[in-house]
Amino acid sequence: MHFDPTGDGFTDGVTDGARLRALRVAGWSLLTGPALYLALIFLTVPDQAMRGLGPAFVLILAAATLLLLRAGKARFATRLLVYGTFAGLIPTIVLHGGLQAPQTIALPLVILLAGWLLGIRHAAALTALGLAFVLALAAYPADLPAPITQQALSAFPIAVVLLITGLLTSYIVHSNDSRLDEVRRLGEALAAEKSQLAQIAENIPALIFHGDRDLRCRYANRRYAEFFGFTPENIIGKNVADILGEESARAIHSKLQSVLSGEWVHYNAVRRSAVDGRNHHLDISFVPEHDESGKVAGFYALKLDVTERHLAESALADSEAHLRLVAENVPAMIAYNDRDLVVRYANRRYLEFFGFDRESGVGRHIRDIIGAAAFEKAEPLLRQSLAGEPVHYRATRRSAAGEERIIEVESVPDRGADGTVRGAYALMRDITDQQRAEDEVRRFNADLERRVSERTAELQSANKELESFAYSISHDLRAPLRGIDGFSHLLAEEFGDQLDETGRDYLDRVRRAAQRMGTLIDDILELSRVTRLEMRRMQVDLSQIATEVLDERTRAAPGHRVECIIAPDCQAFGDPQLLRVMLQNLLENAWKYSGKEAAPKIEFGHEALGGEKVHFVRDNGVGFDMKYADRLFTPFQRLHKPEEFEGTGIGLATVARIVHRHGGRVWAESAVGAGTTLRFTLGRAA
Known part of the structure; x- marks a missing residue:
């Protein structure tokens, strides 16, 4: 380690302090040692003052070195001290007897100091100079002064050299130990850093x-x-x-x-x-x-x-291409404007409507596209959208063909990731034809409402007439029928024995015809009533009604054994009075047409068909041919002869009328000799 050759400091920060301290110790030692030696010379051999020339030179150089160190000139101070001390030793050795002078032991110390502080080149240079000096002294020994004989003066230089050597040795050892510690620390740090970098690289x-x-x-x-x-x-x-x-x-x-x-x-x-x-x-x-x-x-x-x-980028690109394809072909006008109301995108329909192509339309201000007058009306709404609020409105726009068209506009703000509104998307539909159709529908609805009002009035009038007719039937027709039935009964009672068999048969036919006429009148009145009756909808337990109807039939005909199967909890929403009439007709119909079976069976329940709740009444009676099914629910239409099964043909027509009033439907499935199943729905299910 040595001084920085281009500056005034050391190159190794770890040993700088030790070397500077060693340099100061050497400077003070070379200041005090020669000073004491000069004092000894003047005290012991004042007549040999010339021998103090070298020490005096070294003393001056040491003082200069210390001053340079104080001024921060470490490099110059070091060179001055090393080379100055070497130069001061030359006259000192010469004036103290040459190779026999005790000061010669300082030459190796100076070379060592040069190598440590200045580097190997300086140590080599001083070594060469020292060898040349020693060889010169060996070659010319006769001309040199005699060595000093005083013991104190001879021992003092040796003691000073030994002292400086010991101090410098301790500093060198300390410096090397510090350097070794630092090298070890740096090695460990380097190993840790290498391990850390390896961990990073691997992970x-x-x-x-x-x-x-x-x-x-x-x-x-x-x-x-x-x-x-x-x-x-x-x-x-x-x-x-x-x-x-x-x-x-x-x-x-x-x-x-x-x-x-x-x-x-x-x-x-x-x-x-x-x-x-x-x-x-x-x-x-x-x-x-x-x-x-x-x-x-x-x-x-x-x-x-x-x-x-x-x-992800490919998917995004595909998505963008797909969206662009959709936007270009969707049957609507689409545009995007920035905060300055400049159109940055417009699809083909938008551009064609206003008479632009992509190059001339995109990049224009909205005012230049829709016109100044239209823009003046639309600007507040456009600003509202740019404020972050979706806007929906209708406006009139002039097309490139010069037509005034009604446009429905939906403007939606475009927000960035930070929530800032960057622009707005506009979706526009030409609803001119739709508006015309709506106007036509409104006119049609108004006319329809007028017609409905007229038909309602007519229906009310017809209902009143029907009500009058029903009243007439009830009062005007029943009286003659009661007379016919009553007088024919008296005739049979009082004069029956005077009539022959044919006469009595005619009389029975008159009575039965009158009774059938009365039943027919009752059925017609019932059909009229269910048509006119105001409905009161509520939750109705059909299972309970079916049970009550069949119980009544069983009590009325105790000798007629019928197996009755009624599913529990068959609920419906409707008018309880009308639904009772409906079930009564269906169940009595099943009772009648299964009456000739050896083991008659009637079943009532519900099932799901096509996601719809369907009720049914099923019997194992005579059944009918399905090709006559369209006549089944028509008034006065019968599929069996009166002598086979009594009835007027009004019952199932009444059932159909009640079902239709509830928003449902009724149909039958049957086969001759295999029974009949009548199914019905009632609109809203329970």
């Missing part, structure tokens, strides 16, 4: 490669080695072509030459991974490695796996 999510000028691997982290099918150990020494393959190596040859010439290189490539066998997109950087002389000694390769980013 960083990147592929790292270090190659020399011959393109051979000097280091590769585990990710890199395993990616190309190697281990971190067996990849060392492999050529780039051995790792990447000949084709890939040739493809990047120019890039490798560029990095070896000192350039940074960046590119993207696709490489197949040995780990999963898939192609990966890599972001690759080549960085040159420079040695101490500045020459390129090799290069580093950093490869980032950006496959996911590439896939």
Whole structure:
């Protein structure tokens, strides 16, 4: 270690303090030692004052050295002290007897000091000068003064040299120990840093490669080695072509030459991974490695796996292309404006409507596209959208063809990641035809409402007439029928024995016809009533009604045994009075047409058909031919002869009328001799 050859300080910060202290000790020693020696000369041999010339010179140089150190001129002070002391020793040795002078032992000390403080070149130079001086003294000994004979004067220089040697030795040892400690500490720090860098290199999510000028691997982290099918150990020494393959190596040859010439290189490539066998997109950087002389000694390769980013970017690009395709072909006008109300995007329909192409339309102010008058009305709404509030409005716009068209506009603010409004999207639809259709619909609805009002009034009038007719039937027709039935009964009672068999048969026919006429009148009145009755909808338990109806029939005909199966909790929402009439007609119909079976059976329940709740009444009676099913719910239409089964043909028509009033439907499934199933729905299910 030595002084910085270009400055005034030491090159090693660890030993600077020790050397400066040693330099000061040497300076003070060379100041006090010669001063004491001069004092001894003047006290003991004042007649030999010339012998103090060398020590006096050294004393002056030592004082100058200390002053230079105080001024911060360490390099100059060191050279002055070393070379000045050597120069002062020459006359001192010559004047004290040459090689026999005790001061000669100081020459090795000065050389040692020069080597430690100034470097090997200065030590070699002083060694050469010292050898030349010693050889010169050996060659010309006769001309030198005799040595001093006083014991004190002879011992003093030796003592001073030994003292300085001891002090400098202690400082040198201390300095070397400090340096060794520092080297050890730096070595440990370097090892720790190297370990840390190795940990980083091994765990960083990147592929790292270090190659020399011959393109051979000097280091590769585990990710890199395993990616190309190697281990971190067996990849060392492999050529780039051995790792990447000949084709890939040739493809990047120019890039490798560029990095070896000192350039940074960046590119993207696709490489197949040995780990999963898939192609990966890599972001690759080549960085040159420079040695101490500045020459390129090799290069580093950093490869980032950006496959996911590439896939995301590709997906984003596909999405943008898809959205652009949709935007260009959607049956609407789409535009985007920035905060300055300049159109930055417009689809084909928008541009064609206002008579622009993409080059002339995009980049224009909205005022220049829709016109000043339209812009004056729309600007407050546009500003409202740019303030962050969605806007919906209708406006009139003149098309490129000169037509006034009604446009429906939906303006939505475009917000950045920080929530700041950057612009607005506008979705516009030409609703002129729709508006005309709506106006036509409104006119049609108004006319329809007028007609409905008229028809309602007519219906109310017809209902009143029907009510009057029902009243007439009830009062005007029943009285004659009661008379016919009553008088025919009296005739049979009082004069029956006077009539022959044919007369009595005619009389029975008159009575039965009158009774059927009464029943028919009752059924017609019931049908009229269910048509006119105001509905009161509520939750109705159909199972309970069915049970009550069948119980009544069982009590009325105790000898008629029928197996009745009623599903529990059959609920419906409707008018309870009308629903009772409906079920009564259905169940009595089933009771009647299954009455001739040996083991009659009637079933009531519900089921799900096509997601819809359907109720049913099923019997095992005579059934009917399905080709007559369209007549089943028509008033006065019967599928069986009166002598086979009594009835008027009104019951199922009444059922159909009640079901339709509830918003439902009714239908039948049957086969001759296989029974009948009547199904119905009632609109809103419970």
